Amino acid sequence: MAQGKFISVGRTAPFARSPRALAGRVRGGDPHTSRPALGRQAVLLLAVQGMFAAAGALSGTFVPVYLWKASQSHAAVGWFALAQHLASGCAFWLAGAWVKRHDKTIALRAGLAASALFYLAVLLLGDAAAGWTAALGALNGLAVGLFWLAYNVVYFEITDRENRDRFNGWAGLLTSLAGMAAPWLSGTFITLSGGTRGYRIVFATSLAMFAGAALLSLFLEKRRTGGAFDWSYGLSQLRTKDNPWRSAVPALAAQGLREGVWLFLLGLLVYFATGREQSVGGYNFWTSLTALGSFWLAGRLLRPRFRRAAMLAGAAAVSGLPAILLADTGYAALLATGVGTALFMPLYIIPMTSAVFDLVGRTDEDVERREELIVLRETGLCAGRVLGLAIYLAVVAREQSPAALAWLLLAVGAAPLAGWLFMRRQLSA
Numbered sequence: 001m002a003q004g005k006f007i008s009v010g011r012t013a014p015f016a017r018s019p020r021a022l023a024g025r026v027r028g029g030d031p032h033t034s035r036p037a038l039g040r041q042a043v044l045l046l047a048v049q050g051m052f053a054a055a056g057a058l059s060g061t062f063v064p065v066y067l068w069k070a071s072q073s074h075a076a077v078g079w080f081a082l083a084q085h086l087a088s089g090c091a092f093w094l095a096g097a098w099v100k101r102h103d104k105t106i107a108l109r110a111g112l113a114a115s116a117l118f119y120l121a122v123l124l125l126g127d128a129a130a131g132w133t134a135a136l137g138a139l140n141g142l143a144v145g146l147f148w149l150a151y152n153v154v155y156f157e158i159t160d161r162e163n164r165d166r167f168n169g170w171a172g173l174l175t176s177l178a179g180m181a182a183p184w185l186s187g188t189f190i191t192l193s194g195g196t197r198g199y200r201i202v203f204a205t206s207l208a209m210f211a212g213a214a215l216l217s218l219f220l221e222k223r224r225t226g227g228a229f230d231w232s233y234g235l236s237q238l239r240t241k242d243n244p245w246r247s248a249v250p251a252l253a254a255q256g257l258r259e260g261v262w263l264f265l266l267g268l269l270v271y272f273a274t275g276r277e278q279s280v281g282g283y284n285f286w287t288s289l290t291a292l293g294s295f296w297l298a299g300r301l302l303r304p305r306f307r308r309a310a311m312l313a314g315a316a317a318v319s320g321l322p323a324i325l326l327a328d329t330g331y332a333a334l335l336a337t338g339v340g341t342a343l344f345m346p347l348y349i350i351p352m353t354s355a356v357f358d359l360v361g362r363t364d365e366d367v368e369r370r371e372e373l374i375v376l377r378e379t380g381l382c383a384g385r386v387l388g389l390a391i392y393l394a395v396v397a398r399e400q401s402p403a404a405l406a407w408l409l410l411a412v413g414a415a416p417l418a419g420w421l422f423m424r425r426q427l428s429a
Contacts, residue, residue, distance in 0.1 A: 038167060041221060042158045045151070046170055048217050050200050052112065054178035055209035059202050061117060061183040061284055062190065064264040065271050066122075066199055070130035074396040081264055082389040083137030084144065089382035091145025096375040097229035103118045104150045109214045111147025116210040118143055119203045127196075145378075152374045154220070156360050161304065164354045168300010173344055176295055180288030187281020198277075233369050234376035244426050245373075249380040251422035254415040255352060256384025261392050261412045264337060269405060273331045283335055289323060291342035298346035307351035308427035314347030315416035322413040325406035348416050355426050388412050 038046075064077045071077075085220060099107050118140045122129055129136060159167045186205075190198035237245035270283045305373050321340040360366055360373045395408050 003257050006217035006345065013285060016211040038163060038170070039158065041154075042163075042167060044216075045158065045221055046152055046167070048108070048175060048213050048220070049151065049171055050174035051209060051213035051216060052115075053175040054182050055115070055213065057175075057178045057182035057284070057288075058186050058209065058239040059206035061179075061188060061267060061280065062199065062202070062277060063122075063278060064268055065280065067130060067133055068268060068271075069195075070127050071133070073130075074400050075393060076130060076133045076269065077264065078389055078393045078396060080133040081260065082139035082386065082393070083134040085137040085260060085382055085385040085389065087141030088145035088148075089141075089379060089386075091142050091380040092149050092375050092382070095146055095149050096371050097231075099149060099153060100227060100229040100371045104153050105217060105220045105222055106150075107146050108150035108154070108220070109217050111143050111145070111150065111212040112217065114139065114143030116145060116207045116214075119207040119210070123203050123207070126200075149374065149378070152357075152377070153272055153371055154358055156370055156374065159357075160360055161354075161361070164357060165302045165304070165350060166299055168350050168353050169295055169302070169346075172295030172299065172350065173292055176216045176288045176342075178288075180285050180292060183284035183288075184281040187277040187279070187284070191276055191278035227368070230369060230372055233372040234379065237373070237376065244362070245376065247422040248356055248359055249376065251352070251419040252356065252377060252380030253384035253387070254422065255349075256386075257388040258384075258412050258415040260385030260388030261383070261408065265392070265405060265409065266334065269329060269402065270331065270334050271355055272359035272402065273329060275333060281330060283331075283338060286335060287338040287342040290339045291345065294343050295346045295350075300352050302350055304354075308354060308424060310347045311351040311420050311423065311427060314344045314349070314351075315420040317344035318348060319414040319417050322406070322410040325409060326403075329402040348420075351427060352419065352423065355423060359426065384415070 064080070067080055068074070068077050080415065095107055102142040120137065121132075121136060121139060125132055125136075155167070186198075189254070190202060193201070234245075237243050238249060240246075267280050267283070270280050271277070273279075298310070318341050321344075322336050324337050324340075327333070356377055360370050360377075366373060392408065395404060
């Protein structure tokens with residue numbers, strides 16, 4: 001699901017009181033008009049996010065495979081992912097207060113630097129990384145949490161309701177392009193290099209790319225909001241009757257439930273079916289190529305009035321596709337499932353993301369408390385991911401057959417339908 005230089009507290013706070021003024025100011029246009037075009041800062045943020053996605057796709061796709069080969073343990077991969085999501089959630093909570101008072105782009109660069117540090121640690125540990133899965137997962141989670149906290153706040157500030165779908169479409173397209181090329185190149189290289197040496201070169205390349213993204217982020221405007229971080233603000237939204245966040249947070253948890261398992265398990269199954277990293281890269285190439293086209297098309301055609309129908313169609317499709325794996329978990333079946341999911345996922349994820357960020361700009365108070373609400377958003381996602389991984393660990397503790405994992409993918413893959421049920425009223429607003 002990463003983008004004069006000083007904006008002082010005194011200058012930021014006044015225009016932050018109005019969602020329209022905020023969107024107009026950051027685009028550099030009239031704050032009383034709404035234009036779908038993306039401004040320079042939005043394009044720059046997309047470039048940073050694109051580099052983050054490319055660096056992650058180059059190596060992150062193969063980290064679960066690398067850990068499994070080193071440990072020969074499904075549980076080790078699960079504990080890595082669980083530690084990653086727990087640390088990511090903690091990073092959001094702890095960094096939220098800091099970001100409220102200080103420059104958000106510093107947190108973004110800290111996330112990029114921590115990502116580089118993660119791959120440096122993997123390089124230094126080598127095969128011994130299997131004994132440090134939880135610690136490595138926590139470091140990677142810290143990096144991801146810092147980056148996405150800052151990214152999401154800046155993303156909200158430089159977009160509005162009218163151009164948010166377009167930004168999300170471009171973000172999805174760049175992520176798909178990175179996911180298409182990078183894993184295919186790295187998978188082919190690892191296979192041709194004979195394994196360990198290839199992994200080390202690929203991980204070193206990602207380290208350099210994260211460093212490059214950090215340098216590029218220096219051109220983002222410094223953004224300070226000011227004010228105290230209200231730790232109880234998110235909880236107060238959930239306590240208020242008829243507050244839309246009471247349905248948005250469970251919907252986000254449903255999204256996270258699926259993501260927690262799907263983000264790594266399908267790639268592992270491809271490796272189990274073929275025994276070759278090149279096949280994992282090829283799988284990512286075709287699924288990301290499909291996603292590239294579908295995100296581009298959805299980003300151009302989707303409008304707020306189409307969100308409800310589009311999200312339902314996407315949720316129904318991605319929930320049903322894992323049934324293919326009940327008959328076969330070979331490469332062809334896995335590829336069909338992945339390509340089908342990539343085709344329909346934008347119909348689900350673009351309306352979901354845009355609708356939730358519209359809630360962040362729902363009132364003047366919400367705009368001023370955007371950091372708190374973005375932390376609330378991530379809390380919902382993180383809770384779902386942790387639950388999904390807990391289910392995965394419980395399953396692999398008893399059964400590790402491809403058939404059992406296919407049933408698991410089908411079960412958690414139906415979560416988007418629950419997400420649509422929770423969000424359907426907000427999608428009509």
